[in-house]
């Protein structure tokens with residue numbers, strides 16, 4: 001009898017521990033799409049209505065570039081201007097730190113939109129080596145639109161963004177990087193049934209209506 005009670009008790013405790021561990025494990029949605037596809041815009045809207053934290057790899061890299069004393073400032077700056085993908089050791093550390101800080105401040109904040117990552121094979125390998133077992137990758141939210149729409153939106157954004165890469169020359173390189181390095185990553189996840197595609201060529205609210213129904217379905 002005592003053993004039965006102890007057995008039930010320990011199962012209950014281990015279930016609770018298991019649930020707690022599961023609750024603590026970050027849940028991740030990778031957000032991908034061409035430069036200017038609207039990833040950041042849609043992520044901001046998602047955050048308003050759902051309990052997700054938005055982490056943009058590009059924003060984190062730009063912040064690191066501007067951080068006084070950063071040993072990577074110059075390297076990041078030249079990669080961004082060239083539309084190249086920064087070595088994953090740098091990016092994954094920034095992402096991991098941001099996730100840890102978010103979860104330390106508020107344990108309920110364990111759902112993340114990771115925007116603009118993984119952008120190439122190196123990013124993917126870095127994630128798989130360091131984070132795959134630490135986080136649950138739920139799916140990839142893919143904002144799909146033509147290169148021309150991407151370029152037009154970035155040029156328009158460039159009028160006020162102050163970004164060193166929202167110009168024709170950098171954009172040509174960014175589109176090349178997207179086609180050569182990022183599309184194959186999206187295709188890889190597509191084969192695993194992980195990609196949820198949204199037509200991003202329409203206006204912001206139409207795109208968001210699709211995003212909402214998709215997120216509501218995924219739970």
Ligand code: ADP
Nearest residue numbers: 035036037038039040041153157202203204207
């Ligand atoms: P990304 O993060 O994918 O590079 P942004 O969200 O920064 O893209 O959007 C790029 C530019 O296009 C911004 O100036 C933004 O206001 C604008 N934009 C975003 N989504 C749309 C849309 N659906 N239709 C028109 N313009 C958009």
Ligand code: C5P
Nearest residue numbers: 057058079080083084085086116117119
């Ligand atoms: O996503 P965003 O447009 O902000 O990215 C801007 C630039 O930041 C990219 O063109 C690239 O140079 C760099 N970046 C990167 N690795 C990532 C995301 C962004 O090197 N995973």
Ligand code: MG
Nearest residue numbers: 039040056058
């Ligand atoms: Mg962005």
